[in-house]
Every structure is written in C-alpha cells, then in structure tokens.
Amino acid sequence: MTSPTDALVASGLTKRFAEREAVSNLSFRVPTGRAFGLLGPNGSGKTTTVRMLTGLLRPTGGTVTLFGQRLDTASADALRGRIGVQTDTNLYESLSVRDNLQIWGELYGLAPAVVRQKAGEVLEVLGLSERVDSLVGQLSKGMRQKLSVGRAVLHEPDLLFLDEPTAGLDPEASADLIDYLKEMIRTLNTTLIICTHQLHGLESLCDELGIIRQGRLVITGEVQSLLRRRWPEKRYRLSAAGDPAAVRAAITAVIGAEAEVVVTGDHCEFAVPEDEAISRVIARLVRDGLGVRAVVPQYPTIQDLYFATLNDGSPS
Amino acid sequence: MMNRQRVRALIRKDWRELSRNKQATVPLLVLPLVFVIIIPTAIILLGNNPALLATVNGLQAFIDNLPVGITPDGYSTRQLIIYAVIVYFMAPFFLLIPVMVASIMASSSFVGEKERRTIEGLLYTPLTDRELVLGKVLVSVVPAVLLTWGSFLIYTLLVNVLGGPILGGMFFPTWTWAVIIIVLVPLVSFLATCLIVAVSGRSTSMQDAQGSAMLIVLPVIALVVGQATGLLLFDVSVALIVAAALLVVDVVVFVCVVGRFQRERIVTRL
Numbered sequence: 001m002t003s004p005t006d007a008l009v010a011s012g013l014t015k016r017f018a019e020r021e022a023v024s025n026l027s028f029r030v031p032t033g034r035a036f037g038l039l040g041p042n043g044s045g046k047t048t049t050v051r052m053l054t055g056l057l058r059p060t061g062g063t064v065t066l067f068g069q070r071l072d073t074a075s076a077d078a079l080r081g082r083i084g085v086q087t088d089t090n091l092y093e094s095l096s097v098r099d100n101l102q103i104w105g106e107l108y109g110l111a112p113a114v115v116r117q118k119a120g121e122v123l124e125v126l127g128l129s130e131r132v133d134s135l136v137g138q139l140s141k142g143m144r145q146k147l148s149v150g151r152a153v154l155h156e157p158d159l160l161f162l163d164e165p166t167a168g169l170d171p172e173a174s175a176d177l178i179d180y181l182k183e184m185i186r187t188l189n190t191t192l193i194i195c196t197h198q199l200h201g202l203e204s205l206c207d208e209l210g211i212i213r214q215g216r217l218v219i220t221g222e223v224q225s226l227l228r229r230r231w232p233e234k235r236y237r238l239s240a241a242g243d244p245a246a247v248r249a250a251i252t253a254v255i256g257a258e259a260e261v262v263v264t265g266d267h268c269e270f271a272v273p274e275d276e277a278i279s280r281v282i283a284r285l286v287r288d289g290l291g292v293r294a295v296v297p298q299y300p301t302i303q304d305l306y307f308a309t310l311n312d313g314s315p316s
Numbered sequence: 317m318m319n320r321q322r323v324r325a326l327i328r329k330d331w332r333e334l335s336r337n338k339q340a341t342v343p344l345l346v347l348p349l350v351f352v353i354i355i356p357t358a359i360i361l362l363g364n365n366p367a368l369l370a371t372v373n374g375l376q377a378f379i380d381n382l383p384v385g386i387t388p389d390g391y392s393t394r395q396l397i398i399y400a401v402i403v404y405f406m407a408p409f410f411l412l413i414p415v416m417v418a419s420i421m422a423s424s425s426f427v428g429e430k431e432r433r434t435i436e437g438l439l440y441t442p443l444t445d446r447e448l449v450l451g452k453v454l455v456s457v458v459p460a461v462l463l464t465w466g467s468f469l470i471y472t473l474l475v476n477v478l479g480g481p482i483l484g485g486m487f488f489p490t491w492t493w494a495v496i497i498i499v500l501v502p503l504v505s506f507l508a509t510c511l512i513v514a515v516s517g518r519s520t521s522m523q524d525a526q527g528s529a530m531l532i533v534l535p536v537i538a539l540v541v542g543q544a545t546g547l548l549l550f551d552v553s554v555a556l557i558v559a560a561a562l563l564v565v566d567v568v569v570f571v572c573v574v575g576r577f578q579r580e581r582i583v584t585r586l
Contacts, residue, residue: 056580057583057584077442077444080440080441081442089436090437091434092333093432094337095336099329103329106322106324107322107326107442108442109322151437
C-alpha cells in the first residue's frame with residue numbers, strides 16, 4: 001500500500017542475472033523528507049537496488065513507485081528529472097568545474113542563468129568556489145567527491161541517491177557535507193537514500209535504514225526504533241572509586257547477579273532493566289562508600305546495529 | 317517529446333571535450349587535406365603523366381571505362397583526364413570523408429563515455445533514449461558534415477583556380493555534385509553514425525568499437541559510397557530520388573537504433 005507521503009516504495013523487488021539472484025524480494029518505503037540509509041557489505045546488492053530504483057535496470061520481479069507513480073519504461077525519464085544521483089560514476093575530467101555543473105544543470109532542464117546561480121551557491125557551500133575554472137582532472141579526490149555531490153544536488157531533486165558521499169573527504173569536510181545534506185532535507189523536504197560504509201555519525205543524518213546482505217533486506221525501519229528493538233535495555237558506563245570487585249558487587253546487587261557487568265580498568269559497563277535502576281545503582285554505590293566519579297549513558301549506534309545484524313544474520 | 321535543450325547540452329559537452337583532445341582532432345583534418353588538396357593538385361598539375369596514373373590506384377582503369385559522351389566534346393587527353401578525375405573520380409571520396417570522420421568521432425564519443433565510466437551518470441539524467449542517441453549521433457555528424465562542406469569549398473576553389481585555365485574556364489561543381497554535397501553527405505554521415513552507435517552499444521573499448529565499425533558498418537557504407545560516381549552519370553533528379561530514399565533509410569535506422577537502445581545492457585557491461 002502506497003501512502004501519499006511516501007517518496008519511494010519498493011515492493012518485492014527482485015533482480016536476477018542469468019542464474020544469479022543479485023537482489024531478492026526487497027520491500028521498503030521511504031517517506032518524503034526522510035533520510036534512508038541503505039547499508040550492506042560490498043557485493044550485497046546496493047548498486048543493483050539503486051539502479052532498479054532509478055529505472056536503469058528493469059526488475060525481474062516486483063515494483064518501484066516514486067512520488068506515487070509506478071516506475072516503468074514510460075514514466076522513467078520524467079521521474080528521473082526529479083531524482084539526483086551521485087555514484088562513483090566519473091565526472092568529465094577534461095572539462096572545468098563550471099562546465100561540469102553547467103551542462104548537468106541544462107540536462108535537468110534548468111535555464112543557463114539559473115544553473116550559474118545554483119552552481120555558485122553549491123560551490124560556495126562545498127568550498128569549491130575558487131576552483132570553478134579548474135579542470136576536474138586537476139582536482140584532488142576529495143574535491144572531486146564534493147563536486148560529484150554538488151552535481152547531483154544542483155537541480156534540487158525531490159529524491160537524492162548518494163553512494164559513499166563522504167569517501168575520500170577529511171573529517172571536517174565530511175561533517176560539513178552531512179550538515180549541508182541535513183539542511184537541504186530540512187529546507188527543501190528532499191528525500192535522501194544514502195549508501196555508505198562510513199557508519200560513524202550516520203545516526204545524525206538517517207531517520208530510517210535498511211541493511212542488505214546477499215541481496216536480501218535483513219532489517220529495515222526507523223533507526224531509533226530498530227536500535228531500541230535490538231537493545232531494549234539502557235546501557236551505562238560507570239566510573240567509581242574503590243575496589244572494582246566491590247563496585248561490581250554493588251551493581252549486581254541492584255540489577256541482578258546474572259546481569260553482565262564488563263569491567264575495564266577503572267570503569268564498568270552494564271545494562272539496566274528499567275530507567276530508574278541507574279538511580280538505585282548510584283545510591284547503592286554511595287551507601288557502600290564507593291564514590292561515583294561518572295555515569296555516562298551508552299547509546300547504541302547504527303554501526304553497532306550494522307555489525308550485530310551482519311554477525312547474527314537473523315532478521316530483527 | 318524531444319527536449320532540444322538537453323540534446324544541445326549533450327552535444328556541447330562532447331564538443332568541448334573533443335576540442336581539448338588534440339590527439340583525436342588533428343588526425344581528422346589529415347584525411348580531407350589529402351583528398352581535397354594533394355590529389356586534385358597532383359592530377360591537374362601532372363595531367364596524364366603515366367607515373368601519376370600508376371600511383372593513384374584504379375585511376376587508369378576508371379579513365380579507360382568512362383562512358384562515352386559524359387565529358388564535354390573537344391577535350392584533349394590531358395583535359396579529359398583532369399575533367400574526369402575532378403568531376404567523377406573524386407565523388408566517392410567526398411562521401412568517405414564524413415563517414416570516416418563521423419565513425420571515428422562516434423566510437424570515441426559513445427564508447428569513450430563507457431571507457432571513462434561517465435556514461436552511467438548520463439543514464440541517470442532525464443535524457444530519453446531518443447535524445448541520448450540523437451545527441452550522440454549529431455555530435456559526430458555535424459562536425460563531419462561541416463568539415464566536408466569546408467573541404468568541398470576549398471576543393472571547388474582549388475580545381476577552378478588550377479584547372480580553369482586548362483579547361484577553358486570555371487567547370488566545377490555540377491548540379492549533381494551540389495546535391496551530393498548538400499544532401500547526401502549529411503544523410504550518409506547520419507546513417508553511418510547511427511550504425512556505429514548501434515554496434516558500439518556492445519563494445520567496451522574504443523578499439524573494439526572501431527573494429528566493429530570497420531567490419532560491420534563500413535562495408536555497408538562503402539556500398540552506398542561506391543554508387544556516387546554512377547550517380548554523377550545521371551542527372552540531378554536521380555540524385556534527388558536517391559537522397560529521398562536515403563532519408564527514409566536514415567529515419568528507419570534511427571528509429572530501430574533508439575528502439576534497441578537499452579540502458580540495462582550498457583550499465584551491466586561497464
């Protein structure tokens with residue numbers, strides 16, 4: 001069932017190349033204005049999926065609906081006008097930064113004057129303004145990466161596919177790019193599908209995610225809900241003065257002897273069954289004369305979920 | 317519905333890339349130079365020199381087999397040779413120039429994008445199959461035709477300046493030549509380029525594409541080009557009928573090439 005608020009709905013998407021099934025029965029939906037992380041190891045079927053979602057590959061089975069319209073041969077070209085795609089596809093190296101953007105904008109139907117204005121804005125945000133007349137072949141890998149993202153967002157697409165957008169970027173540039181994408185989603189209500197292996201900090205961008213392995217979507221859903229489902233208990237990292245064995249004993253006295261308490265150096269990590277339990281743990285430590293130095297809640301990340309999912313291989 | 321802005325943008329991109337690739341463009345100018353300047357100059361200046369007739373392959377046989385009455389009366393042997401070569405013998409070359417230029421450019425433009433892995437980016441854009449194929453065909457056809465037309469102007473000037481005094485005044489071009497250059501050159505170039513784009517869809521390298529072009533496309537085109545001299549023996553109306561037929565062939569071939577164009581085949585063979 002397609003909701004009018006869904007930018008993308010994939011339903012039973014399957015792609016077979018000869019005897020090999022690259023993608024198998026993939027179903028997920030991405031509401032408008034949300035960021036969806038499509039994660040998975042190399043060769044898991046992400047590229048094939050993106051190619052089917054953009055009409056480059058015809059699914060062997062299943063359907064794709066974009067903006068409420070079924071993607072097929074007749075509708076694909078018009079729908080692609082509302083999509084921006086950044087992949088590892090190369091830029092035109094013998095052309096300048098300006099030419100690459102100018103031609104791309106015109107291919108998406110923007111008037112030359114509009115392209116010039118948009119290109120100026122995008123290059124400013126991406127820190128490439130001073131290289132506008134440089135040939136792409138003369139740019140560093142990171143600059144090319146930024147330009148390829150700039151080219152994909154130039155026409156302000158309703159749906160944006162990004163493939164490893166932060167690969168090759170330094171941490172500062174990477175953080176800037178993520179901020180730029182968040183701002184774009186917020187102001188233009190853009191829907192984002194991001195395929196990446198750079199999982200660190202992804203939860204600040206992605207609202208939803210799907211993890212694909214060997215062509216099958218093993219989990220999909222809203223990020224926080226997936227994390228809660230996987231780790232329903234809250235985890236804490238606690239540092240206290242005194243004998244580690246005594247600290248451990250005080251903690252297990254509250255949360256149960258069978259609970260796992262991992263002690264590393266002068267701190268220990270454990271999960272509590274309910275929120276108020278941490279207050280009781282702290283009270284117990286104080287009562288036993290074990291001074292509490294710090295209590296830091298530990299939030300599971302997308303990276304944790306990714307590895308946990310791939311390790312156990314069971315659908316969540 | 318064809319979006320001209322997108323086609324123009326695609327063409328402009330390819331031309332900018334091409335203009336920065338001297339290795340690709342300089343050889344394209346050599347071929348017309350030989351056909352347009354060197355051969356006619358040699359023919360006019362050396363006339364019926366036996367060494368020349370032996371050097372240019374097939375020239376002696378061509379002159380020996382010319383039908384009676386197709387050259388103006390009262391010409392000497394030297395005048396006859398000059399007239400026959402300039403007006404009849406050279407015609408197929410003027411169809412070969414655009415075909416060869418377009419072939420080289422088409423294989424470079426289309427398969428070059430595959431080699432450089434830029435084609436996938438284009439396939440993600442709203443360019444329709446028809447716009448993409450048309451753009452890629454025109455990228456090659458337009459320069460090939462302009463180069464041929466420029467060559468024809470130089471050829472016309474050269475043969476009249478050098479040959480006019482020998483043949484008693486301006487003798488070139490004839491009306492049939494005009495039809496060949498203005499109408500047939502674009503049509504033959506378009507046909508050749510469409511066929512190259514069709515066969516290069518399966519190629520993964522420019523060498524592969526040019527090899528396919530040599531094996532599959534050029535024999536077909538040679539058949540068409542080979543009839544050019546024969547066409548000159550008839551009057552202009554026959555040339556126009558042939559042009560009309562070729563136009564139909566061009567449209568049919570273009571529609572077939574667009575129909576057979578598959579993004580899936582391209583992206584899965586990158």
